[in-house]
Amino acid sequence: MENSNSGLGFGYYYWLQWQVLVCALIIILPTAIAVNLLRKRGGEPVKTADLWAPCWRNLHPRWLLFYRAFAFAAMSFLLYQTVASFGFFVFFFYTQWTFALVVVYFALATIVSTRGCRVQARKPLAQSGERHRFLKKDSEEIKYDTSSTSKEKVGGGFIKLESDHNPNPDEEQVGFLENLLPILYQVSVLDIIHSEGVFLSSFTLSCYAYGHCLLVSSAPIHDEVQASVSALKHLIGCMHSLNAVFLLLESALNRLSFPWFGIIYFVFWSCAYIVFQWVLHACCFTWWxxxxxxxxxxxxxxxxxxxxxxxxxxxxxxxxLVKAKNAALSKMFPHSFVRCN
Structure with missing residues (x-):
């Protein structure tokens, strides 16, 4: 389709087609539903220890910190090399969006793990909030007795104990980064499954039907852009694999929960990329x-x-996958594995 005389992407007639309105509704409706669910969800308590403690009792949190730092360094180096070689043009593709999101997650996870290791260094594990998770039933009873007897009657009066002022004195303060980390984790893992599924299905179709990869447009584009796309295709498989491997290892080590509302942020992320593409094509781009x-x-x-x-x-x-992880590992390692909520 030719461009209009204005030179801005596609002509205005392109955006007046009936399928544009239908596709816009397909984007708007899930977004509106996600916003409504997010408003009704309310606040969810964040257990800070779950953000930096491994799901293995005998594994020190510093090992999870080292892994997250290594994953961040390795992925950041590859992303830097990619941008240095091809420019910011690489972010035109969804693969780089996903890759950059995972890099941000590991950067934030490294910071949170560093804070967690500092907290644990200041107090032994048995004295922290983790005691209630490891000792299970007995510790829950102790916690209940402590909360129920927070006031003692002495000589007709009441003595207020320290627990009345701070019911969880060992729990560190939850900040912005601690609340953001689970969101990035939920979006990242869902994004990996989504992008890997599209990548594999497109690659399969290309092998059996078209003879070219559906993940890269076959529309005619400028020679210099086509050369960049051809070179970038060689990195796509590597970046997809690296994304999946690092997040699978992260899921096997961490104790982060995966609540139902994680799909809400995933919808926001996907819609953001679609809107990004539409804006680019309305302004300057003429190929998808x-x-x-x-x-x-x-x-x-x-x-x-x-x-x-x-x-x-x-x-x-x-x-x-999370339920299978909890069911299998809790049976295989009942004294070492901590179930994820």
């Missing part, structure tokens, strides 16, 4: 990085609907 995002075909609403619906099985698959 992925052909299933092209709005000029009559099948565009079906593609967008499929991309929207695939969020549900992605969430369900990871929930099954």
């Amino acid at each position: 990085p992925y052909p299933f995002l092209d709005l000029s075909t009559t099948y565009a609403p079906l593609w967008y609907l499929a991309l929207a619906l695939v969020h549900i099985p992605c969430y369900g698959l990871y929930v099954l």
Whole structure:
């Protein structure tokens, strides 16, 4: 499709097609539902120890810190090399969005783990809030007795104990970074499953049907851009694999929970990329990085609907993986493994 005389991306007639309105509704409706669910969700308590303590009792938190720092350094180096070689043009593709998100997660996780190790260094593990998780039933009874007897009757009066002022004196303060870390983790793992699924399915279709990768547009573009895309395709497989490996190891080590509302932030992230692409194409770009995002075909609403619906099985698959992890490892290592909530 040719551009208009204004020279801005596609002509205005491109955005007046009926499929554009349908695709816009497919984006707006899930976003509105996600916003409504987020407003009704309310506050969820964050257990700070779950952010930096491993799910293995005998594994010191510093090992999780070392792993997160190594993952951040390795992925940051690869992202830097990619941007240095191809410029910020690489962020035109969803793969780099996902990769950058995981880099940010590991950077934040390293900071939180550093704080956690400092907290543990100031007090033994048996004296911290982790005691209630390790001693299970007995510690829960002690905690209940302590809270129920926080006031003692002496000589007709009441003596207020220290627990009345601070019911959890060993619990460190929850800040912005501690609240942001679970959100980034939930979006990252769902994003990896989503992008890996699209990548593998597109690669399979390219092998059996088209003979070229569906993850890169086959539309005619400038020679210099085409050369960059061709070179960048060689890094896509490596970045996909590195994303998956590092997050799988992270999931096997950490104790982060995975509540149902994690899919809300995943929807926001996906919609942000779609809006990003639409804005670019409305302003300056005339080709799509992925052909299933092209709005000029009559099948565009079906593609967008499929991309929207695939969020549900992605969430369900990871929930099954978490439950399988808890069920299998708790039976295999009953005295070493700590179940994730």
